[in-house]
Amino acid sequence: MNLLWLGAGFAGLLLAGVPLVVHLISRRRARVIEFAPIAFVLKSQKRTARDIRLRQILLLVVRTLFIAALALAVMRPVLRPADQAEKTGPSAVMYALDESASMWTQTGDQTVYERAVARLQERLGDEKDDVAVGLVACGARPEVLVAPGFDRALVREAVDGRTPGYAPATLAPCLSAAADAFGPQSGPGGKLVVVLSDLFAPALASTDQRGAAPGVTFEWVDLVGDDAPRNRSLSAPEVAAARGQEAALTFRFTVRATGQGAAPEDSAVDLFYGRQRLARTVLPTAPGAEVQGTFTHTFAADDEKVPSAALVLSGEDALPADDRIEIPLTPGQRLKVLVVDGAPDAVPYRDEVYYLENALRQVRLLRSRVSYEVIGPEQLGPGPLADTRVLILANVASLPARGAAAVVEFVRAGGGLLLSAGDQLDVDWTNANLGPVLPGALRGAKGQALLDDAQVAQVLGLHRFSAAHPVFAGLDATEGFVRGLSRVRTHTTMLIEPSADAPREVLVRFTNGTPALVERRVGDGRAIVLLTSLDRDWSDLCIRPGFLPLVQQLLAHLAGLSTGPVDRFTEVGTPHRLGVPTGFTVLEVLNPEGEAAPTLAGDDPAVQTYVPAVPGLHTVRGRRGEGEPVVLDKLRFFALFPASESDLTPATQDALTQAVPSGAAVKQSEREADERLWPWLLLLAGLMFVLEALVLQRR
Amino acid sequence: MVRLDDARLAEVVFALDSLELRARTIVDGLWAGHHQSRRFGSSSEFAEHKLYTPGDDLKDLDWRAYGRTDRHFIRRFVDETKLTVTVIVDGSTSMAYRGGATGRVSISKWEYAQTLAAALVLLCRRQGDALGVTVFADGKKAGLPPKSRSDHFDRVLRVLDEQGPAGTTDLLTTLRTAQEAIPPRSLLVVLSDFLDVDDGALALLGALRSRGVDVVVGQVLDRDELAFPFDGMVRFLDMEGDREVQVDAPHIKQAYLEEFGAFLEGLRSRARRLDLRWHLLPTDEGPVDAVRQLADGGGR
Secondary structure (H helix, E strand, O other), rough: OOHHHHHHHHHHHHHHHHHHHHHHHHHHHOEEEEOHHHHHHHHHHHHHHHHHHHHHHHHHHHHHHHHHHHHHHHHOOOOOOOOOOHHHOOOEEEEEEEEOHHHHHHEEEEHHHHHHHHHHHHHHHHHHHOEOOOEEOOOOOEEEEEEEEOOOHHHHHHHHHOOOOOOOOHHHHHHHHHHHHHOOOOOOEEEEEEEOOOOHHHOOOOOOOOOOOOOEEEEEEEEEEOOOOOEEEEEEEEEEEEOOOOEEEEEEEEEEEEOOOOEEEEEEEEEEEEEEEEEEEEEEEEOOOOOEEEEEOOOOOOOOOOOEEEEEEEEOOOOOOEEEEEEOOOOEEEEEEEEEEEEOOOOOOOOOOOHHHHHHOOEOOEEEEEEEEEEOOHHHHHHOOOOOOOOEOOOOOOOOOOHHHHHHHHOOOOOOOEEEOOOOOHHHHHHHHHHHHHOOOOEEEEEHHHHOOOOOOOOOEEOOOOOOOOHHHOOEEEEEEEOOOOOEEEEEEEEEEEOOOOOEEEEEEOOOOOEEEEEEEEOEEEEEEEEOOOOOOOOOOOOOHHHHHHHHHHHHHOOOOOOOOOOOOOOOOEEEEEOOOOEEEEEEOOOOOOOOOOOOOOOOOEEEEOOOOOOOEEEEEEEOOOOOOOOOOHHHOOOOOOHHHHHHOOHHHHHHHHOOOOOOOEEHHHHHHEEEEEHHHHHHHHHHHHHHHHHHHHO | OOOOOOOHHHHHHHHOOHHHHHHHHHHHHHOOOOOOOOOOOOOOOEEEEOOOOOOOHHHHHHHHHHHHHOOOOEEOOOOOOOEEEEEEOOOOOHOOOOOOOOOOOOOOOHHHHHHHHHHHHHHHHHHHOOOEEEEOOOOOOEEEEEEOHHHHHHHHHHHHHHOOOOOOOOOHHHHHHHHHHOOOOOOOEEEEEOOOHHHHHHHHHHHHHHHOOOEEEEEEEHHHHHOOOOOOEEEEEEEOOEEEEEHHHHHHHHHHHHHHHHHHHHHHHHHHHHEEEEEEOOOOOOHHHHHHHHHHHOOO
């Protein structure tokens, strides 16, 4: 019973004294009249005195009953019949304590779990000394905390300080575990399992692990009552690069409402970045319905701190834990692109990198500030590469020896290399010096116009795009079409040696079937070869509308700034896969409370798993080689409150019946056994109202 | 002359401060209606024949009738002498009740009875009859014997005007005192609420009647006493004693009406048995009609 109702009920009971007070006051407030025929008044009064007194008493009783009945009805009392099982009494009682996440539900000033513990303590005190008691916790997995015994203190100590978990839990296996915990012990009164649960539908939805428990009686203790608390939850978050807005992110989420509060209402969801509220959206929510919302926001490019955004459902409800989702974001960074111009020219548009420079000036990458530098081949060495993330070798014939070695080391260390072909490229030197990082050996240029075959003596287009590859995934690509790139005309290409086992991926081909863009992963780095020129000598790619987006995507990919979907979220209790960066070892995961726990290694050494136990933002620590432990920002993830546990819909009686082990008896639940008195009280109040009118009319 | 209906006339009458003016207004109203009193007719005109019975005055024997019918008839006349009128007015505290339970403007029973008595005084003066008056409470308060001198009527009016309701009702003592002065074949008018009148007083009125006195009883009551229109809780105090009672008025109304109705009916039937003329005179009814009832011969 809600305390608010209780308070209102007691206030109403006080009001029941009002008729008595009114009666007493009215006795004092009589008019005084000197009246000659008082003798007749006296006679009449004597005649009617008995009737009047009866009538006054009747009115007093009727009015008092009317108000008292209303006040009691407000408290919604129930009549609880003495149960036969209670009369005989069980010989052993197992308490099944629901520890699912929904037990965090707030009802009044207590959580349901706190109510459950209080009820457990209360019942322990009431149990007879010859009744064995035990305790099983119904969390993600059933856990017998105390086997049936006669020491109540063990049970009290077991529940002392416990809290419910955050994982979804089903009661059926826990009930079987509780029944199994009795063992062969039996007594004249039998075995009773008392289930202390919120009795919300999700916990009783599955009966997969339902066992058998003949001879055991189950008793449901309803801790919430008929009125399911009102709850709204945030779930199913998604984060993706905003389509058409290179530097913006789109956040999608779902708001779901359950429980009471039948009237639809507006729910406000805020997007926070740190403590700053960036945006708010108001969504109409209705019980049992889901509604989706979206935020799109452009973040600053030079914010290098480790940030996280947060979606927050404003307003109060019964379960605050599912009202906030934090979203780990990739920290902002500086991205330096080093361009080696292999064919400089005094005439700007004839320069090899003229069009590339124009594109680089326009590039906007998410949370990154892009800068570039153009140097000549002879300048390339370890120094210029020190803070470079992406190196572009544009039609470079050759490099100094130290430069070539630096390029190979650069790629292996995690750098990104884009090599484009051209008439200056020295195939032999390139194969010999850069071969370890290239996707394949170059064979030489092939100009289509020189071919004798008239059928293929046409300019080549691009096709067979690898639409799923991050480079094209952000360009709204299909296999046969990428906006702005499908009409590229190329007349000369660089051929690359075919290789079945080379660790490479062809991202797009020319229409004659030869590769146009090929990628190879080397260590932590990547190398991509464009098998035509970056200027207009061999192709008109650089003047096509798709050139700028392609350069942007290539840079993002080579710099490791993939804007594709990131595995940032997982539900509590669900294994989360952690992709271990090359060269790193994952050490541990820190939960939101700062507690560290090791990860689990699987078959794939590059993937480890971790099962979060609490909702919130988790950080991952690792180390490169034997270096100092560092936080791996990219591996941060948020553990979501289980969506199923946010559903606070009461279970049906059928679900309760089906959750108990087969062969077990079900003691009538309190909810079912209780005879609701308040409708009768309302009826009584109505009758008193009518009766009062009748008494008043009869004068 | 503009004629007012009785209700309007009542408003006019009781708005007047002077008792004599009130009475005159009533008497003018009575005259304007041409309702001449049989009792107060000035001629000794023939009324009827009756068979002679021993003891009848032989001077009334109609010899002509004897000659025609050979039977002795006595001639009877409407009136032969000046009428002697005695007015007894109840001046006890109970007559001070002026109602007002329903919010209407009302006059007290005393003012009503006093006005009616004054009207009778003026009627007598106009017709040359003799009139005496007694205002009684606790025995007797004030009074003048019947006379027909013109200054006597002024004194009577002054006595009526000077008296007010006080004391307890004691009609029996008053009648015992006054009965010797009331001649046979005179008219006795008693104006009272008769709420505390005992059987002895009624019996004495009956005895007067048997002596040939024409007894007219005017029971002056307020409408509140007749209809009991009170609402809510009311504490009633006795006007002539220390009794009091608090009641939920609507609840006892029916019983009161039954009790009071039985009381009125009892009085009326007793009066009928004693050959008294009995008139119920509610104070909210027109005074002209009331005077007419008192002056006319009805009421039995």
